[in-house]
Amino acid sequence: MLKFNRILIGCLLVLPMWAMAQSAPPLTVVVVIDQLPLYLLDNNYDLFGDGGFKKLERDGVLYTECRYSHAVTETGPGHATISTGCKPVHHGIVANGWVDSTGKDIYCVGCPSVKLLTSTGIVDTVAAGCPDNLERDGLSDAWRATFGPDAKIFSMSVKDRAAITMGGRSANFSLWINWTNGHFQSSDFYGDRLPAWCATYNRNASAYFDKTWQLMRDPQTYARADGDTLWYEGGEKIGFGNSFPKSLRGNAADPDKKYIRNLLTSPLGNDYLYGLATTCLDSEQLGRDSIPDLLWVSFSCNDMCGHTFGPQSQEILDMMLRTDSLIADLLTRLETTLGRDNFWLALTADHGVCPACESSLVPRGMGGRFDFAAMEAALNDTLARKFTEGVVPEGGFFSSFGMTTISLHRRNLRDAGLDLGTVATATVDWLARQSGVAQAVVTMKAEDVAVIADDKLRAAIQNSYYPDRFGDLYLHPQPFWQTNEVAATHGSIHEYDVHVPLYLYGQPFGKSRNTAASDPMDLATSLGAAAGVRWESPRDGRARWNAP
Known part of the structure; x- marks a missing residue:
């Protein structure tokens, strides 16, 4: 009887909201x-x-x-x-998509x-x-x-x-x-x-x-x-x-x-x-x-x-x-x-x-285009020389690579006995030296995000960070830098x-x-x-x- 009374009271509270005059108009x-x-x-x-x-x-x-x-x-x-x-x-x-912790x-x-x-x-x-x-x-x-x-x-x-x-x-x-x-x-x-x-x-x-x-x-x-x-x-x-x-x-x-x-x-x-x-x-x-x-x-x-x-x-x-x-x-x-x-x-x-960095909308001398395929290949070679005796693991060091989030190929790295954090640090060090990169930061854990020095970048990543969905690394481009795959694109915090x-x-x-x-x-x-x-x-x- 008590359960029935609770249901009845709930219905009395809810049903009038559908029956009474609404604050919303007929269509939004x-x-x-x-x-x-x-x-x-x-x-x-x-x-x-x-x-x-x-x-x-x-x-x-x-x-x-x-x-x-x-x-x-x-x-x-x-x-x-x-x-x-x-x-x-x-x-x-x-x-739009991500790589989970299982790859x-x-x-x-x-x-x-x-x-x-x-x-x-x-x-x-x-x-x-x-x-x-x-x-x-x-x-x-x-x-x-x-x-x-x-x-x-x-x-x-x-x-x-x-x-x-x-x-x-x-x-x-x-x-x-x-x-x-x-x-x-x-x-x-x-x-x-x-x-x-x-x-x-x-x-x-x-x-x-x-x-x-x-x-x-x-x-x-x-x-x-x-x-x-x-x-x-x-x-x-x-x-x-x-x-x-x-x-x-x-x-x-x-x-x-x-x-x-x-x-x-x-x-x-x-x-x-x-x-x-x-x-x-x-x-x-x-x-x-x-x-x-x-x-x-x-x-x-x-x-x-x-x-x-x-x-x-x-x-x-x-x-x-x-x-x-x-x-x-x-x-x-x-x-x-x-x-x-x-x-x-x-x-x-x-x-x-x-x-488009070549357009009249971009200040002269600013902007450029990333060739992410070439960057990933060069980075794979660099990491292989550093960690795997010059041999790039089948499938590479990354399961996704581009602007803005990058995901490590975790299975490959674990199979090679590599520490994910060490590879992540080496990756951002390499990225930071490339043309068009304003910052590259590790985002594997919430604690990594919390110590990002740039206030604006840290806040933006914290607003996006969802465990097992956000990438392991984040590439923040210089203004008007973007991919070479299309005329124009988006994705940054600019x-x-x-x-x-x-x-x-x-x-x-x-x-x-x-x-x-x-x-x-x-x-x-x-x-x-x-x-x-x-x-x-x-x-x-x-x-x-x-x-x-």
């Missing part, structure tokens, strides 16, 4: 632009229309001093930080136990993704706990790691793209059948095959960008070309994965994802009843384009102009269908990007990688250009506070509603 939309440093907004602000980014700032609040505080500025940790309101040290997604490669949303879910059903032979590696509840989970089973929660992106970390464990569905056929898919973690509207929408995958990416404005608009064809751009490598116009079909006779790659490296890929989002809005009738719904959309094509051509390119400038138009269309659609007071919208980025916009648009958040120091993890915390959600544990982010 979170937009993430993959690879959007604040400098790209500032540099091109005068070219935007009145209904997109300018409207978000004019009728909402823009936090101009929003910076990530963690050490690995990649897609996985960025989206997890946005969606949970926590740092990687707490949510556990320290990078196993772990993908941040990889789940061998779940299966791929496509338009035709479950594919038993193909593993897919789920949020098992996410160690904190996210806004989606708190939303579900607060507003109940009838709240509709969807997340979608080109990338699985974006969609899954945003949707958490409680989304009705998290949807991402199949890079071979362009269909949106999921996993059986979320259900055994895709929503009918998603399966139907997948018929549009080849709709852009005969399309051409043309500049949307007159040529003079793009004079501020670098030239149309730059030697370090990567369009030729993927069969997309480095100059305009660009045919999405390339040299393919039929839609294939090369066409899909071209589509997703262009703003037309964002249009394709946006079409799925609007189909979801209409088919699920999001925001059309008294129970608050939540929609997450991450536009990843900006990142694909940025890596391929660089942030100083005409391609990225055109991508920015089209993204602005897309945001304007979304705001107009929401205001028309729901009304201005019946939705909130938040927008931020998962990371910024380092400009300003261009961590400084991103944060927009909050809705009645509780006010209207201003706010210069208070902030962090993208404030997004989930702010929306959660304004909506009155119940979190399982404290958040790292600060609630920014009706607050300075």
